[in-house]
Amino acid sequence: MxxxxxxxxxxxxxxxxxxxxxxxxxxxxxxxxxxxxxxxxxxxxxxxxxxxxxxxxxxxxxxxxxxxxxxxxxxxxxxxxxxxxxxxxxxxxxxxxxxxxxxxxxxxxxxxxxxxxxxxxMGFTFNVGPECEFFLFFNDEQGKPTALSHDEGGYFDLEPIGQGEDVRREIVLALEDLGFEIEASHHEVAPGQHEI
The missing domain is CATH 3.10.20.70 (Glutamine synthetase, N-terminal domain)
Structure with a gap:
């Protein structure tokens, strides 16, 4: 610290x-x-x-x-x-x-x-390990969010370089700049779902 x-x-x-x-x-x-x-x-x-x-x-x-x-x-x-x-x-x-x-x-x-x-x-210690999960959706022509996810990937899928990979990368780099240790980032189970 x-x-x-x-x-x-x-x-x-x-x-x-x-x-x-x-x-x-x-x-x-x-x-x-x-x-x-x-x-x-x-x-x-x-x-x-x-x-x-x-x-x-x-x-x-x-x-x-x-x-x-x-x-x-x-x-x-x-x-x-x-x-x-x-x-x-x-x-x-x-x-x-x-x-x-x-x-x-x-x-x-x-x-x-x-x-x-x-x-x-009482003799206890406190440890925290957050697991952030989120979805990415397309916007419509007016810039409003839709319910359409940007990919059809599944758990741990290696997707082509795209929106999900780019967003996770930017989030991980920003969190590291803030001093957080990032264990991993990957695609989650549902289409458009990601985890850091």
Whole structure:
């Protein structure tokens, strides 16, 4: 795991021409939310001073207690590889806190940390191995998705170089640029179905 300081992040943002930093957090359904800031607001964010209206986030707070703060986890800083040209975009995953600085009990990240601490105290370790599966479909003449898959391949089929192979390749390379270790990618059982 990489360990960054505030100065490391400020330096990387300057040196890499990062124009936007996404401060990410999740709602109670696991949906990623974010606030995009510019480098001029980065020091404020790193001092845990960026606020948002929690009453608009499902399961967070009532309108009368809506102000929440984002506390960035410095070790989650990454520059997105799919914006390599001028004006790069980076992200920091954040913990949600109340305005008095207390960790918000409804923050899914906090809940996960609490469960992991409890599991560790019981002698358990936590390992994650995601298996992402998805389908690729053609678009119609108006650019809208159809139910027509782009291939008739099956499980582990070696398809000719085409849309599925190209899409999986781009996803794998982007994930590796983000620091993920990719075990394999291949065609799945159904037509148009893929796995990474």
């Amino acid at each position: 990489v360990h960054y300081s505030r100065q490391d992040i400020i330096r990387m943002v300057e040196e890499q021409d990062v124009r936007f930093i996404r401060l990410q957090f999740t709602d109670i359904f696991g949906i990623i939310k974010n606030i995009a800031i510019t480098p001029s607001q980065l020091e404020k964010a790193l001092a845990n001073e960026c606020m948002f209206d929690g009453s608009s986030i499902e399961g967070f707070a009532r309108i009368e207690e809506s102000d929440m703060k984002l506390f960035p986890d410095l070790n989650t800083f990454v520059i997105f590889p799919w914006r390599p040209q001028q004006g790069k975009v980076a992200r920091l995953i954040c913990d949600v806190h109340t305005t008095n600085g207390e960790s918000f009990a409804g923050d899914p990240r906090r809940v996960l940390k609490d469960v992991l601490t409890e599991a560790c105290e």
